[in-house]
Amino acid sequence: MAQEAGDSVVSREYNLLMQVKGQELTSICMMNISPDGSIVGTVVNEMGMKAFDFTYNHGKAKVLNVVAFLDKWYIRRVLRRDLAYILPKLEPDQECHYKRRWITYTFTPMNNETD
C-alpha cells in the first residue's frame, strides 16, 4: 500500500482509531510525504466520507475541509496541535499509539494491520 522512494513523494495509508471519552471512531488516514518532510493528508471514514484534510510543514499542522458537524474552532485546534505532535513521529510500518489530552490516536499501517 505504501510507496517508499528515495527523493520522491512517499505515500502512506493507515487505519486510524480515535478514542474520545469512551467513544471510538475508526477511519482511514492517507498522506503524501514530500522529500522536504512536508505532508498533505486526508482522513476519511471507511465508507469514503471525508472527515478532514491536513497539511504539515516546518513543525506546524493545518486542518482543512473539516466535515460540517466537526467544524468547530476548538475541534480544529485540538486536531491541529495533536497532528503537529504526531505526524513527525509516525512510523511507516508499525502500529503507533499516541495519548493526547483529549484523544487517543492509534495509527495502524494498512499493509500491516494487527488486531
Next chain:
Amino acid sequence: MNMKRILLSCLLVSLFSCLPVWSQTKLTAEQQKEIVAKVDKGASAMTQMQCEFSQTKSMKLLSKEMQSKGVMYLKKPDKLRWQYTSPYDYTFIMNGDKVQIKSTKSTKNIDVQGNKMFRQITNIILNSVTGGTLKSSNDFTVEIYKADAAYYAKLLPKKKELKQLYQYLEIWFNPALTMVSSVKMVEKTGDVTVVKLTNTKIGVAVDEKLFAIH
C-alpha cells in the same frame, strides 16, 4: 511562426472534432415523470437484493484514488448490510432505526432516530441503491439526463445539512431502468466517490441473520 500557430490550431481542432462526443440530454418534465415512474415500478417490485460493489474515491488534495470493494444485501423496507471486504473489513448494518458499524477495532451501535444527520445519510444510502431517492423530493432537486443508452438522475441537495456534505449525487441506471448500476457522490470539497454495483441479484432470498444487530 504565425503559420505554425495556425497549423497547430487546425490540427487541434481536427483532432478534437474526431473524438467521440459523449452526448447527454436533460429530459423534459414530462419525460422525467415517465422515467421516475419506470424506476419506481422496478424499485417497488424489488423486495430483496444482493450484489457486489467497487468503490473509488478520488481525493483532490492528494491527487490519488482509494479503492475498496465488498458486498451488499438489502431487504426492504429498511434492512441493509453494506460490507467492505478489501482492503479493510468494515460492515455497516441498518435494521429499522438501529445501525451497527463494525470494524476490526470496534463495534458501534447507533440509534438513527436520535441522530438527524445519520438518519439522512442512511436514507440516502438506502434510497440510492434502490432508486427510491427520485421520489423523495424533500431532500433533493432531481434532474434526469439521458447519456447515450443509459439514464442518470442528478440529485442536488436542498437541505443545509446535505449541502454541507455534497455538491450533488448522480444515480445511474441500467438501460432497462430496472436497477441502479452506479452512484457518484461529489462532495463539497471536490472529492468524488463512485460506487459501482455488479453481479446484482434481485429477488434472491437474503438471510435475515445478515441484518442482525447485537
